[in-house]
Amino acid sequence: xxxxxxxxxxxxxxxxxxxxxxxxxxxxxxxxxxxxxxxxxxxxxxxxxxxxxxxxxxxxxxxxxxxxxxxxxxxxxxxxxxxxxxxxxxxxxxxxxxxxxxxxxxxxxxxxxxxxxxxxxxxxxxxxxxxxxxxxxxxxxxxxxxxxxxxxxxxxxxxxxxxxxxxxxxxxxxxxxxxxxxxxxxxxxxxxxxxxxxxxxxxxxxxxxxxxxxxxxxxxxxxxxxxxxxxxxxxxxxxxxxxxxxxxxxxxxxxxxxxxxxxxxxxxxxxxxxxxxxxxxxxxxxxxxxxx
Numbered sequence: 506x507x508x509x510x511x512x513x514x515x516x517x518x519x520x521x522x523x524x525x526x527x528x529x530x531x532x533x534x535x536x537x538x539x540x541x542x543x544x545x546x547x548x549x550x551x552x553x554x555x556x557x558x559x560x561x562x563x564x565x566x567x568x569x570x571x572x573x574x575x576x577x578x579x580x581x582x583x584x585x586x587x588x589x590x591x592x593x594x595x596x597x598x599x600x601x602x603x604x605x606x607x608x609x610x611x612x613x614x615x616x617x618x619x620x621x622x623x624x625x626x627x628x629x630x631x632x633x634x635x636x637x638x639x640x641x642x643x644x645x646x647x648x649x650x651x652x653x654x655x656x657x658x659x660x661x662x663x664x665x666x667x668x669x670x671x672x673x674x675x676x677x678x679x680x681x682x683x684x685x686x687x688x689x690x691x692x693x694x695x696x697x698x699x700x701x702x703x704x705x706x707x708x709x710x711x712x713x714x715x716x717x718x719x720x721x722x723x724x725x726x727x728x729x730x731x732x733x734x735x736x737x738x739x740x741x742x743x744x745x746x747x748x749x750x751x752x753x754x755x756x757x758x759x760x761x762x763x764x765x766x767x768x769x770x771x772x773x774x775x776x777x778x779x780x781x782x783x784x785x786x787x788x789x790x791x792x793x794x795x796x797x
Contacts, residue, residue, distance in 0.1 A: 515533045515536065523765070530777050537782075540611075545573060564587045564638045565592065574643050574644060583611040604788075653675040664776065667777065676705055677709055749784075751790065
């Protein structure tokens with residue numbers, strides 16, 4: 506059922522972030538598929554399998570007008586022959602975002618609900634949960650975490666694996682799938698994301714596992730950015746050829762670089778940065794902001 510050839514996933518050394526005592530590498534999940542890229546595929550893979558096994562014809566999921574998850578789900582459903590419905594937070598805009606246009610082009614039916622109804626997880630009456638397979642926002646679920654646990658990397662090579670944290674699904678999966686001597690370090694992309702540790706713990710196989718998240722590098726909050734972050738993205742790309750997005754991965758790379766400068770990691774450490782894709786989020790930036 507998989508459309509991803511995991512043997513083609515690359516792990517690149519990033520000298521721009523490394524220093525004389527710590528070596529940083531990046532797992533290029535952004536390159537696995539032009540649309541269903543990064544961690545989105547891994548969080549979706551077992552949901553798609555369950556939907557097929559349950560003989561569902563339609564998959565329903567949730568997200569905002571700029572959600573990477575919405576686009577990835579729409580494209581995956583198209584690939585696997587499912588109908589798809591996206592429950593979108595907020596009123597229908599006069600002009601669709603690039604995300605919504607892309608999702609609609611893959612055949613996703615878009616249903617807009619108020620932010621209050623969305624917050625309270627109110628599903629429109631037209632959606633029958635017995636007839637539709639439901640995937641929570643961002644894939645947040647044990648099934649999504651099980652998929653994230655299959656993200657392939659050399660577990661004997663790295664001391665610390667670093668990831669961006671939104672819903673926490675990927676981090677939970679990485680913790681569940683790690684070797685005993687590997688640290689999983691999360692960089693939160695949301696401001697005041699005080700409940701995220703609980704959300705992650707609810708998805709853990711061993712609820713006593715350590716959850717280590719740095720909350721300093723959100724740059725103002727979810728989907729917020731500052732000139733310093735944009736400058737970092739352009740410098741990173743010019744030095745390494747690695748594109749990032751301002752919502753997730755740029756904050757991750759920036760945070761890891763700062764932690765290296767602060768001597769957070771032990772001398773001789775090998776660090777793996779998970780590039781979780783999501784580059785389509787950059788379409789909301791003014792043209793010319795980025796050099797890639």
